Amino acid sequence: MNETLSPQASRVIAAFGGAAQLARFLTASGYPIRRETIYRWTYPPEQDGRGGLIPRRWIPIIKAIAPKFGVVLTPRHFEE
DSSP states (O other): OOOOOOOOHHHHHTTTTTHHHHHHHHTTTTTOHHHHHHHHHHSGGGGGTTTTTGGGGGGGHHHHTGGGTTTTOOOOGGOO
């Protein structure tokens, strides 16, 4: 089963300049996470991914750190 993936994670990752950069920013802000974990958000569920969705617990953290690193996020970034 190959469902349509949400573009949410890809939009947010791109806004930060990639998964590696987002992982660095999160880790530097006290929220350690591996780049591979962030990539997994973009994978379909049948590949142990999140179907393109950012896990809910990460959304407020990402929103909070974005200004610190000059990243402008809008509500559209988080649309599912």
